[in-house]
Every structure is written in C-alpha cells, then in structure tokens.
Amino acid sequence: MTHVTLAGLKKSYDGKKNVIEQVDLQLEQGEFFVLVGPSGCGKSTILRMIAGLEQITGGELFVNGKKMNDAPPNKRDLSMVFQNYALYPHLNVEQNITFGLHTKKISREEQRRRTLEASDMLGLADYLKRKPRELSGGQRQRVALARAIVTQAPLCLMDEPLSNLDAKLRTRMRSEIRQIQRKLGITMVYVTHDQTEAMTMADRMMILHEGEAMQIGKPLDIYNNPANTFVASFIGSPAMNVMEADVSPNGIVLSPNCSLPNPMKGNVKAASKNVQVGIRPEHILFAAPEQADAIVEIVNTEILGTETLITFILDESNEQWIARWNGQWQFSVGDRIPIRFDLDAIHLFSKDNGRILWSASDGQPKQTAREVLR
Secondary structure (H helix, E strand, C coil), rough: EEEEEEEEEEEECCCEEEEHHHHHHHHECCCCEEEEECCCCHHHHHHHHHCCCCCCCCCEEEECEEEECCCCHHCCCCCEECCCCCCCCCHHHHHHCCHHHHHCCCCCHHHHHHHHHHHCCCCCCCCCCCCCCHHHHHHHHHHHHHHHHCCCCCECCCECCCCCCCCCHHHHHHHHHHHHHHCCEEEEEEEEHHHHHHHCCCCCCEEECCEEEEEECHHHHHHHHEHHHHHHHCCCCCCCEEEEEEECCEEEEECCCCECCCCCCCHHHCEEEEEEEEECCCHHHHHHHHCCEEEEEEEEEEEEEEEEEEEEEEEECCCCCEEEECCCCCCCCCCCEEEEEEEECCCCCHHHHHEEEEEECCEEEECCHHHHHC
16 A cells, blocks of 8 residues: 655745756555655655755655645654654653653653563663663664654654664664564655665665656665666665777677677667776676686785685776685786686666666667667
8 A cells, every 4th residue: 555655746846946956756554665865865854854844845755545745744643763863862762762752642651661662672671761861872763763653653754774884783773773664664755875774674665866856766776777877876785887889790899909889689780889888896706727717916805704806807997896806816916717607697787877778687689779879
C-alpha cells in the first residue's frame, strides 16, 4: 500500500532556479527508503519538505492519500531524527524520550510504558536518569531514535543520523536501525551521503545530483545497471572504472595495445568515438599471459587483508584504473602484469550526456544503434 507520494515536487528560493527539480516518487508502507547523494544535492531539502519544515514550491505531497502541502508538521503524523540529535541538555534521558508526548494527551502510565519498551529495545534502560552530557555519541543517537519510536508515528524521517559517529559505531548502528525498522514495520526515509549506508540499509534508494533524481531502484539493481556515469561513479567503492573508447562492429579499442570484442555485436553498424566504457574493479581479472587482454603497469597497491586494490595504467596513457581481487596480492610499483576484462560486466555510456547506452548484464541496448553511434 502506498504510504507517501511525491508528485512533481519542486523547490526554489525567491523564485530563482529550482534547487529540487520535479521529484516523482511513491513510498510503500513499511519501506526503508534512502535518499543518497553528495553534499548539496538536495536530499535534506526533500526530507524537510516531507516533514513540513520547508515550503513546497511546486508539485504535491500526499501521505496516505491526503494532500499535505500546507499541513503543519504536527499534523503529518511523523517523527524525525536529526543529524545533531537535538537533545535537551537540562533533561535526563527519560524526559528527552517522552518530551512532546504530553501534547498528544497520552497518559503518564502509557508514556512510561512506551519509554521502557523503547529503552529496552535500544539498550538505554540503565541510563534513563542520566543527562545527555553523561552519554557517549552512540548513546545520544539511541536517545534521539527512542524519542522517535515512542511517538508510534507510522512515518519516520532520519537526516544523516550517523554522520557524527566513528566508523565502527556507524556500522553497528546501521544494523540496529534496520532491525528496529523491520520490527516496528514503520516507513522510514533516510538521508545519507554515504553510499555504503545506502547499499546496506535500503529496500530502495534514490541517487540525487544537483537537485535531480539520477536513478531510483533497489541497491543491487542500481549497482549492476547504473543509469549514467554519475551513478556508476558514486555507487560502489572503489567506483566503476570509466574510460573513453573507440567502438566499432569489430571491437572496443581501449588503447593501442588493448582491444576487446564488441559485446553489442550486430547492434553496432558503424564506428564511434563518442562512447565511454565502464567496468567495475571486481570484473578486471588477473590472467595467464596467453589469455590476457592487456599487460598493464602497476602504480599502486592497497592490501586490505581480505582483498587487494591494484591501481594500474594501460600502455603509456595517464588513465588510471583500479582492480579489486580477493586475497593478498604482493606486487611492487612498476610491475607489469597480465589482466583480462569480464565481457559479461561491461557498460557503454554516452560521452555527451553520460547516459547508459548498453549494459552487458541485461544484453540489451538502451537506445537504437543509430542513437548509440550518433
């Protein structure tokens, strides 16, 4: 069942250029949806429009089928967790969690019951009488989350709630937030600039760039089939390797000494220099010399324990590519090694606008051959 609908949502300030360009989106009941993108892309602005903290310039917002464009925040039946926690320093943990419930005319007994339930769920039962200054960053974040939970609002908005935590604590909190969301069955809209958070937490996600939605879908669908070079480079760590290439019916020329068979086969009718080739680091493989597509020069290695990142250049070009291989590979800078490319994982993008032209994963052109080679 559709819970939240954004229909042509736009935002501008003082009638100037839109900072949000016509976002169309439907969120299902109980869905964990992530808005992800670099700083300044508009993800927090969209969240604040849903919350009623920013005025909607154009389009419509519906919650449970009811138009909410002009409804005040307290009439939207939602809770929100802010980046800076927004805890009251003079109140203890219990008082911070229950703050605001009295305006909903909830009895003291019910407030107490909800507080104990939320604090047990989040491991805060032993800290209810402490002030925020006596808590760690992770504990403060749990208090902010508990305050959102006790409202029992069916929609929860979270604005980069983990950005102030260290890496280890962020990993743990990602899992805890996701488990709580599943247990409560609430619809959650989560804002982050961290693509790892987006990939590991989302049922679906939207990638934003300069106020425009680049792609909406399930994390793995977006990872395997990026809509353009921005998505390809933003989602995935390390990012997808993207390089200009000459494409013809006979093959893809990456460099004078590196040519690949053309995966588009009969769909290509003429040669083109207006194409970029993309391939993810895990799809560049170490090869026997007689099976290699190229001999490359290593410029850097990063041994991470369970995997090794190899940075290399093709021929005499300055274009650096990254390969990711399982295990610990001992190479030195300047070594020349044989590699091959997995042709089942190649993507072709337009050099003009960055849009996907061909994805080997689904074997279909995104446009006609004439449009591809225009």
